[in-house]
Amino acid sequence: MHELIDSTEPAIGSLAEARAAIDEIDAALAVLLERRTAIAGQVQRLKPVGGFAGRNREREHEIVMAMAAKAPSLGPERLAKIMNAVIEAGLEVAEQRRAARDGS
Numbered sequence: 001m002h003e004l005i006d007s008t009e010p011a012i013g014s015l016a017e018a019r020a021a022i023d024e025i026d027a028a029l030a031v032l033l034e035r036r037t038a039i040a041g042q043v044q045r046l047k048p049v050g051g052f053a054g055r056n057r058e059r060e061h062e063i064v065m066a067m068a069a070k071a072p073s074l075g076p077e078r079l080a081k082i083m084n085a086v087i088e089a090g091l092e093v094a095e096q097r098r099a100a101r102d103g104s
Helices: 015-046 057-070 075-102
Strands: none
Touching: 015 075, 057 075
């Protein structure tokens, strides 16, 4: 398994090593969030009603529950908060890009 997605606790001997490991994970998260935002923007263009008005709470719940199965220590409640922030940020970007395309 790739070390960034290995759920076992790594052997870290110092605060500097711990922070470096977190920095590496944060960099990977940033790339994944950017990719997710781009794909979610495509989803918004394909939906009959996009943007905040077209949110699908059932789909969001499915996403959270699937993630909770992979990250049980976080659990559905914490993951719901995280994913709500991720989804809202993606919707904001999609709406900004739509407005820029439409010239509004």
